[in-house]
Amino acid sequence: MTKLTFPVLIINMKTYSESLGKRALELARVAEKVSKDLGVCIAVCPQYVDLRLVAENVDIPVLAQHADTVDPGAHTGHVTLEAVKDAGAIGTLVNHSERRLRLDEIRMVIEKARRLDLVTVVCAATAEESGAVAILNPAAVAVEPPELIGTGRAVSREKPEVITRSVDLVKKVSPNVPVLCGAGVESGEDVKRALELGAQGVLVASAIVKAPKWEDKVREMALGLLPRR
Amino acid sequence: MTKLTFPVLIINMKTYSESLGKRALELARVAEKVSKDLGVCIAVCPQYVDLRLVAENVDIPVLAQHADTVDPGAHTGHVTLEAVKDAGAIGTLVNHSERRLRLDEIRMVIEKARRLDLVTVVCAATAEESGAVAILNPAAVAVEPPELIGTGRAVSREKPEVITRSVDLVKKVSPNVPVLCGAGVESGEDVKRALELGAQGVLVASAIVKAPKWEDKVREMALGLLPRR
Amino acid sequence: MTKLTFPVLIINMKTYSESLGKRALELARVAEKVSKDLGVCIAVCPQYVDLRLVAENVDIPVLAQHADTVDPGAHTGHVTLEAVKDAGAIGTLVNHSERRLRLDEIRMVIEKARRLDLVTVVCAATAEESGAVAILNPAAVAVEPPELIGTGRAVSREKPEVITRSVDLVKKVSPNVPVLCGAGVESGEDVKRALELGAQGVLVASAIVKAPKWEDKVREMALGLLPRR
Amino acid sequence: MTKLTFPVLIINMKTYSESLGKRALELARVAEKVSKDLGVCIAVCPQYVDLRLVAENVDIPVLAQHADTVDPGAHTGHVTLEAVKDAGAIGTLVNHSERRLRLDEIRMVIEKARRLDLVTVVCAATAEESGAVAILNPAAVAVEPPELIGTGRAVSREKPEVITRSVDLVKKVSPNVPVLCGAGVESGEDVKRALELGAQGVLVASAIVKAPKWEDKVREMALGLLPRR
Numbered sequence: 001m002t003k004l005t006f007p008v009l010i011i012n013m014k015t016y017s018e019s020l021g022k023r024a025l026e027l028a029r030v031a032e033k034v035s036k037d038l039g040v041c042i043a044v045c046p047q048y049v050d051l052r053l054v055a056e057n058v059d060i061p062v063l064a065q066h067a068d069t070v071d072p073g074a075h076t077g078h079v080t081l082e083a084v085k086d087a088g089a090i091g092t093l094v095n096h097s098e099r100r101l102r103l104d105e106i107r108m109v110i111e112k113a114r115r116l117d118l119v120t121v122v123c124a125a126t127a128e129e130s131g132a133v134a135i136l137n138p139a140a141v142a143v144e145p146p147e148l149i150g151t152g153r154a155v156s157r158e159k160p161e162v163i164t165r166s167v168d169l170v171k172k173v174s175p176n177v178p179v180l181c182g183a184g185v186e187s188g189e190d191v192k193r194a195l196e197l198g199a200q201g202v203l204v205a206s207a208i209v210k211a212p213k214w215e216d217k218v219r220e221m222a223l224g225l226l227p228r229r
Numbered sequence: 230m231t232k233l234t235f236p237v238l239i240i241n242m243k244t245y246s247e248s249l250g251k252r253a254l255e256l257a258r259v260a261e262k263v264s265k266d267l268g269v270c271i272a273v274c275p276q277y278v279d280l281r282l283v284a285e286n287v288d289i290p291v292l293a294q295h296a297d298t299v300d301p302g303a304h305t306g307h308v309t310l311e312a313v314k315d316a317g318a319i320g321t322l323v324n325h326s327e328r329r330l331r332l333d334e335i336r337m338v339i340e341k342a343r344r345l346d347l348v349t350v351v352c353a354a355t356a357e358e359s360g361a362v363a364i365l366n367p368a369a370v371a372v373e374p375p376e377l378i379g380t381g382r383a384v385s386r387e388k389p390e391v392i393t394r395s396v397d398l399v400k401k402v403s404p405n406v407p408v409l410c411g412a413g414v415e416s417g418e419d420v421k422r423a424l425e426l427g428a429q430g431v432l433v434a435s436a437i438v439k440a441p442k443w444e445d446k447v448r449e450m451a452l453g454l455l456p457r458r
Numbered sequence: 459m460t461k462l463t464f465p466v467l468i469i470n471m472k473t474y475s476e477s478l479g480k481r482a483l484e485l486a487r488v489a490e491k492v493s494k495d496l497g498v499c500i501a502v503c504p505q506y507v508d509l510r511l512v513a514e515n516v517d518i519p520v521l522a523q524h525a526d527t528v529d530p531g532a533h534t535g536h537v538t539l540e541a542v543k544d545a546g547a548i549g550t551l552v553n554h555s556e557r558r559l560r561l562d563e564i565r566m567v568i569e570k571a572r573r574l575d576l577v578t579v580v581c582a583a584t585a586e587e588s589g590a591v592a593i594l595n596p597a598a599v600a601v602e603p604p605e606l607i608g609t610g611r612a613v614s615r616e617k618p619e620v621i622t623r624s625v626d627l628v629k630k631v632s633p634n635v636p637v638l639c640g641a642g643v644e645s646g647e648d649v650k651r652a653l654e655l656g657a658q659g660v661l662v663a664s665a666i667v668k669a670p671k672w673e674d675k676v677r678e679m680a681l682g683l684l685p686r687r
Numbered sequence: 688m689t690k691l692t693f694p695v696l697i698i699n700m701k702t703y704s705e706s707l708g709k710r711a712l713e714l715a716r717v718a719e720k721v722s723k724d725l726g727v728c729i730a731v732c733p734q735y736v737d738l739r740l741v742a743e744n745v746d747i748p749v750l751a752q753h754a755d756t757v758d759p760g761a762h763t764g765h766v767t768l769e770a771v772k773d774a775g776a777i778g779t780l781v782n783h784s785e786r787r788l789r790l791d792e793i794r795m796v797i798e799k800a801r802r803l804d805l806v807t808v809v810c811a812a813t814a815e816e817s818g819a820v821a822i823l824n825p826a827a828v829a830v831e832p833p834e835l836i837g838t839g840r841a842v843s844r845e846k847p848e849v850i851t852r853s854v855d856l857v858k859k860v861s862p863n864v865p866v867l868c869g870a871g872v873e874s875g876e877d878v879k880r881a882l883e884l885g886a887q888g889v890l891v892a893s894a895i896v897k898a899p900k901w902e903d904k905v906r907e908m909a910l911g912l913l914p915r916r
Contacts, residue, residue: 015308017301021315023280048277048308049316052250066306074379074435076329077245077295078276086279088249095561099306102558103590125562132590134562135627150303161576169593175629206303219271324861328834331787353789364856398822402860426911447782452797473766475759479739479773506735506766507774510708530704532893535753535786537702537735544708546734557764557826591897608761675844 002061002090004119006178007225008041008201009191010172011208012065015047018156019209024050028213032058034090036103041201042220047092055088063121064092066099081109081116085157091119091139092205097146103132110136121180121203128163130179133167140178141170142203148183150206154190155183167198191224198207201225226227230318231290233368234408235347236454237270237430238420241294241322244276248438250415253279254286258400260281260442260457261287275323277308284317292350293321295328299336307317310338310345320368322432328373329431332361339365350432356391360398368387369407370399371432377412379435382421384412389426396427420453430454460519460548462577465683466499466659467649469666469676470551471503477667482508483515488672490516491567499659505550513546521579522550524557524641527566529543529637539567539574551661555604561590568594579638579661585620588637589627598636598663599628600661602627606641610649613641618655626657649682653659659683665672689748689777691806691826692863693865694912695888696878698895699752702734712744717901718808719745722740727909728888732780732898735766742775746870750808751779753786756795768796768803778806778826780890783786784833790819797823808867808890814849815884818856827865828857829890834869837893841877847884854885878911888912 011031013019019027024046032203034043043061046054066086068078084092094102094109101109106122115121119139120191130143143166150157155162167179181194182203191202204221211217233455240260242248253275264271272290275283284291293316297307305431310312313321323338330338335351342349348368353359359372373396377384384391396408410423411432417447440446463646471477477485482504493500501519504512513520520524522545526536542550552567553559559567564580571578577597582588588601601624606613625637639652640661649660662679668677694903698718700706711733722729730748731740742749751774755765771779782788782795792808793809806826813895817830827877830853835842842849854866868881869890878889891908898904 010304015299015301015304015410017311047312047313049280050281051278055295064306070244072244072249075327076241076274076322076325076434077293082246083244083249092232093305096305097562098304098562100562101589103553103561103564104555104558106561107584107587107590123428124544126565128594129565131593131631132565135589135593135631136586172591173589192303205305209292212431308851326791329789329791332782332790332793333784333787335790336813336816336819355794357823358790358794360822360860361794364818364822364860365815402818402822473757473759473762473770475769478759478770483813503763505770507738507770511737511739522764527800528702530702530707533702533779533785534783535751536701540703541707541734551763554763556762600822610714628873642740 002059003209004043004061005041006200007195008043009065009222009225010043010045010121010180010201010203012045012205013204013205013209014205020047021050024054027209027214028058028060030113030218032060032216033083033213034222035060038222038226040225042218051084051087061162062089064089066094067092067109069105069112080193081112081118084199085116085118091121094120094122094138096123097125097144097149100139107136109228110138127165127169130166131173134170134174134177137174138177140180141166142180142182144181144183144203151184152186153184154186155181156185156190156193156197158184163194163197163199188220188224191221195225231288231375233272233290233319234270237272237409237422238451238454239272239274239292239350239432241274241432241434242276242438243434245438249276250279253283256438257289257409257444258286258312259447261289262450263444263447264289267451267455269454271447271451280313280316280318290343291318293304293318294325295323296338298334298341300447310341310347314347320350321366323351325352326354326373331386332380335362336365337378340366356394359395360402363403363406366403367406369409371394371409373410373432379415381415382413382417384410385414385419385422385426387413391425392428394436395415403418417449417453420450424454435452460517462501462519462548464500464658465653466501466638466681467680468501468503468521468579468638468659468661470503470661470663471505472663473666474667478505479508482512485672486512486516486518487619488676490518492673492676492680493518496680498682498683500676500680507548509542509545520547522547523554524552525550525567527563527570530619536650539570539576540563543574544574549579550579552596553584554577555602555607564591565594568596585623585627588624592628592632592635595632596635598638599624600638600640602639602641609642610616610642610644611642613639614643614651616642616650621652621655621657644681646678649679653683689746689838691748691777692728693887694882695730695867696909696912697730697732697750697808697867697888697890699732699890699892700734700896701892703896707734708737711741714896714901715741715747717905719747720757721902721905721909722747725909725913727912729909738771738774738776738787749776749869751776753781753785754779755798756792756799768799772803772805778808781809781825783805783810784812784831784836793820796824797825800853814852814856817853818860821857821861823863825864828853829866829867829869831868831870833892837845838871839873840871841873843872843877843880845871850881850884850886861916875907875911878908882912
């Protein structure tokens with residue numbers, strides 16, 4: 001099942017060496033296994049060179065980490081949404097804090113992705129930015145205070161108001177756009193708290209990619225998405 | 230044989246839809262066939278998402294179209310040289326006119342590629358730029374006056390002095406760096422003329438990618454690289 | 459009176475040679491004269507090198523055309539808001555179609571300007587972008603479909619729905635933020651129509667800067683801002 | 688005397704608040720006084736908004752800190768060389784480590800400056816980059832290892848080989864282009880050493896701008912340019 005459903009755990013493999021090539025596929029398979037075990041949507045974002053490899057071999061949603069706005073043609077060294085789609089991905093992250101885009105580019109990528117039946121998960125640094133990108137109607141907004149990324153200090157613990165204000169603002173302008181959150185999220189407990197604050201999923205990178213045992217960590221986080229019993 | 234040798238025909242697939250995915254592989258196989266038939270080095274530059282697919286399936290040099298300077302790590306949406314290498318490419322184009330880089334980035338990519346045993350073919354817009362990048366000791370310099378790219382008006386016919394001056398300048402500063410040329414090159418005759426002017430190969434995109442019969446066009450161009458008999 | 463009030467006519471001098479140096483000051487004096495004659499707010503946006511010259515010599519609002527997000531310090535070749543303020547400007551255009559910014563930069567400039575008591579007039583390409591930047595609470599939003607800029611085909615005639623939808627969206631998210639419009643606006647009639655559509659002013663460049671008689675054209679446009687009698 | 692002559696002391700005011708507005712003029716006047724006292728060329732690089740103010744009021748060379756490649760026209764928020772010239776500057780720094788440019792932009796700015804009778808002092812991070820930009824024939828090359836900028840550890844003490852190799856490489860490709868150096872230079876002794884290594888001047892920022900007594904520090908550095916008696 002390769003459609004994005006919510007709540008969702010999105011694993012951003014960044015350009016970590018731990019998740020390159022064969023290991024990208026391994027990690028994706030772990031995600032697929034846990035996703036099936038728990039019945040929870042888990043998506044992965046491999047590096048460009050691994051998109052096709054991963055998408056062809058797992059049955060979970062695969063997203064690119066970024067795509068350019070250009071159409072197919074004479075654009076050496078760019079990443080078109082058409083290529084992303086051809087590789088088997090169902091969409092892309094947009095405007096990640098490590099790959100920020102101009103506002104007009106964000107809009108153009110969202111619009112073009114919609115025409116190509118691709119989804120966009122657009123990152124935002126603050127609640128205000130969450131609202132701003134929500135107006136452009138992406139598939140989801142992921143709010144990540146950049147100062148917490150990679151720190152292990154989870155946004156859901158350290159800055160819960162960023163999540164609640166994002167949820168409020170997004171609800172006001174585009175009620176159907178789910179809000180995800182990221183930055184410092186590293187435990188199942190962090191994930192649970194995020195959902196209690198109104199988020200419909202999390203975007204995670206180092207906490208999983210650099211975990212000693214991928215399956216344990218993915219399972220822990222995915223369990224955080226499930227309603228408390 | 231996946232080492233870059235000279236003279237060389239480099240086929241830049243850009244982000245053309247005609248050379249995406251399966252068709253990238255087809256084109257690469259055509260290049261491989263002609264390369265073996267004629268004993269001439271032909272390299273291909275597929276899109277990122279096709280790098281691995283192509284490199285795993287043909288026995289000719291595969292280059293990326295661009296690579297970022299960042300090391301593996303928290304760099305969402307970037308292309309590391311490590312990823313390029315892992316995908317099976319032997320190096321990358323650098324500073325193509327559609328993906329220009331800062332001078333310090335060009336230097337850093339060349340230096341890092343050298344450490345990783347990857348080759349760099351660095352593009353330049355003018356003879357002076359050819360000299361400038363040659364000082365940084367890439368595997369080759371490819372001079373392409375941007376105003377001729379994609380026009381069908383070959384640099385070797387329209388601006389032969391750009392080639393001869395590039396060759397002179399590069400010889401002066403880095404005698405071992407071969408000069409290639411591109412821009413508007415579309416026939417075997419254009420290729421021959423380029424070699425007569427001192428170039429040791431050509432960088433071609435649309436003339437091949439958009440040719441009605443790939444094999445005929447690749448063969449025609451590759452023949453242009455062979456010494457007149 | 460150097461505060462921005464609405465309705466407003468903002469004259470963007472771009473980097474036109476017709477409005478550089480002494481001529482920037484001349485144009486600003488024409489704007490000042492018409493502003494006083496008609497009791498209408500007219501602001502000017504000179505080039506960086508002319509900001510101080512103009513601001514010291516006229517009594518109308520002066521805006522920069524762009525400012526960087528960096529604070530004072532080791533940032534060679536940048537334009538700080540502190541420098542803009544020191545030069546006597548009351549604020550800056552942000553995200554003009556010829557100087558697009560990343561979303562996070564737009565937010566940071568708006569926030570920082572607010573702290574420094576400077577105003578920001580943030581440009582947007584579409585109604586959706588207007589809504590997006592309005593959420594960030596700038597002093598005003600200026601919607602300009604880039605494809606009409608400099609064409610003489612006024613947005614208020616050619617794409618009136620861009621203005622009305624911008625006004626609606628901005629009202630929804632930030633009711634106190636006035637919407638201006640630009641792109642192709644070249645007559646007093648275009649200005650009137652813009653106001654009828656809900657805009658509270660216009661952003662004009664070539665129509666005034668390249669007019670044979672500046673005063674006539676500025677007066678014509680400013681009159682378009684006045685309520686019909 | 689507003690021509691650049693060598694040896695030269697170039698004072699980069701960056702966007703420091705200590706050298707903004709009135710204080711930029713004060714610092715420029717100090718430089719002018721010391722320059723006349725000692726008969727040594729001292730140039731200053733104020734912020735854009737201060738270019739005209741400074742150039743109109745001192746009789747020493749004034750340079751911009753950066754200029755864009757665009758021609759006058761519809762380029763909101765850019766800095767044209769024409770504006771730099773109109774403001775009274777005799778040229779510009781290019782490619783400073785805090786404002787790196789693409790190689791083709793460096794070439795275009797140098798070429799355009801030459802047509803406008805403006806000088807370009809092009810920064811480089813390494814000896815190889817020094818050689819690369821020297822081929823493009825700027826008025827001078829300024830080599831500054833970025834890792835030493837602002838540290839107080841002078842390039843002439845810490846990495847003397849960067850200077851000597853730059854001088855050698857530049858001599859080889861463009862014998863008439865003087866090499867300056869910068870980064871960490873903070874005393875007259877550092878300046879002397881730079882000249883002994885073959886440099887024909889220094890590019891200094893914080894060591895002067897943040898000095899408690901501008902005149903003392905400027906004099907100390909300028910004295911370092913004079914031949915030992």
